[in-house]
Amino acid sequence: MQDKKLKEIGPQEYKDKFGLDKPGSDKGEALKYALEIRKFEIDLYWKRATYFWTFIAAALAGYFLIQKSEEAANSYLSIVIGCLGFVFSFAWFWVNKGSKYWQENWENHVDLIEDFVVGPLYKIVTERPEEDKKKPIKNFVVGPAPYSVSKINQIVSLFVTLLWAVLIFHALPPFDLGAPFEGRDVVIITFSFLACILILRWGKTDKGDYKNLVANLRETTIREPKKEESANRVAGGFSPPAPTPPGMRVRTRRFTEITGP
Numbered sequence: 001m002q003d004k005k006l007k008e009i010g011p012q013e014y015k016d017k018f019g020l021d022k023p024g025s026d027k028g029e030a031l032k033y034a035l036e037i038r039k040f041e042i043d044l045y046w047k048r049a050t051y052f053w054t055f056i057a058a059a060l061a062g063y064f065l066i067q068k069s070e071e072a073a074n075s076y077l078s079i080v081i082g083c084l085g086f087v088f089s090f091a092w093f094w095v096n097k098g099s100k101y102w103q104e105n106w107e108n109h110v111d112l113i114e115d116f117v118v119g120p121l122y123k124i125v126t127e128r129p130e131e132d133k134k135k136p137i138k139n140f141v142v143g144p145a146p147y148s149v150s151k152i153n154q155i156v157s158l159f160v161t162l163l164w165a166v167l168i169f170h171a172l173p174p175f176d177l178g179a180p181f182e183g184r185d186v187v188i189i190t191f192s193f194l195a196c197i198l199i200l201r202w203g204k205t206d207k208g209d210y211k212n213l214v215a216n217l218r219e220t221t222i223r224e225p226k227k228e229e230s231a232n233r234v235a236g237g238f239s240p241p242a243p244t245p246p247g248m249r250v251r252t253r254r255f256t257e258i259t260g261p
Contacts, residue, residue, distance in 0.1 A: 006208075007209055014112065014117055018030045018077070020113065020116045021116075026119050027113060027116050028117050029113055030061050030109075030113050031110065031113045031117045031118070034106050034109040034110045034113060035106075035110060038103060038106035038107060038110060041099065041103045041106060044099065045099040045100075045103065045150065046097075048092075048095055049096075049153060052088060052089075052091075052092040052157075055088055056085055056088055056089060056092070056160060057082050059084055059085040059088070060085065062081050063081045063082060063085065063167060063171075064076055066078050066081065067171075075171055075172075075173055076182075076185065078167075078171035078183060079171045079172065079185055079188060079189070080188055082167045082168035082171050083168060083189060083191075083192040085164040085166060085167070086161060086164035086165060086192055086196075087192050087196060089157060089160045089161040089163075089164050089193050090161050090196050090199065091159070091199055092161075093154065093157040093158050093161055094199055094200070094203060095119050096150065096153055096154045096157050097154060098203075098205070099150070100150045100151075100154070103150070107122075110122050111123055115214045121261060128143070128144070137195075156205075158206060168189070172185065173214050182193065182210065
């Protein structure tokens with residue numbers, strides 16, 4: 001569903017915004033910025049993936065370490081770690097989708113601008129000839145394939161999220177109507193679902209226009225020297241020494257004047 005706050009522009013207006021039809025305009029700079037920001041988004045994508053993988057791996061290790069113990073109190077710790085892993089995996093899944101969204105945004109800009117600068121370099125895809133595809137076993141083992149790395153990462157993040165849901169269910173105590181009510185288990189699971197709901201509802205990028213922004217300018221100034229300070233300055237940039245407080249010994253450096261021959 002299209003966001004009603006966004007203003008849709010047509011092909012000609014897009015060209016006019018960047019001067020694509022005008023000779024001598026900064027089309028090359030626009031393409032340069034689009035490529036650089038696309039690269040920046042890809043770098044951030046993998047940095048975020050590393051961050052989530054590190055936490056999720058640590059949470060998995062802690063979960064299975066606690067599961068080895070037979071103490072009843074460790075059941076609650078397993079649920080806590082399971083909920084943390086679920087929320088982080090859920091967030092990782094949606095962060096992957098957000099990163100893919102902005103990456104595709106700049107890829108689309110490159111597609112639209114490059115024809116007016118260097119030609120369809122990014123849009124032309126070169127592949128191996130059909131002869132190589134006639135060797136299915138070799139091609140399957142060592143050959144390339146048009147798969148999206150980011151899409152595969154999204155599928156993996158979704159799988160890890162569902163895996164945490166199974167681990168939480170496994171950590172729950174057996175269902176028994178006569179068993180005492182464990183309020184802390186309900187609280188931590190409820191908070192986890194609330195966190196996921198907040199991610200879905202408030203985690204989206206604001207696409208509306210920003211109007212009436214407040215801009216604060218910080219000023220840094222150097223004060224003018226006082227008149228008595230200016231009068232005390234001597235040639236060469238040296239100032240007379242400050243008065244010595246009572247009881248303080250001051251050693252002065254000896255200056256040797258060298259005269260000409």
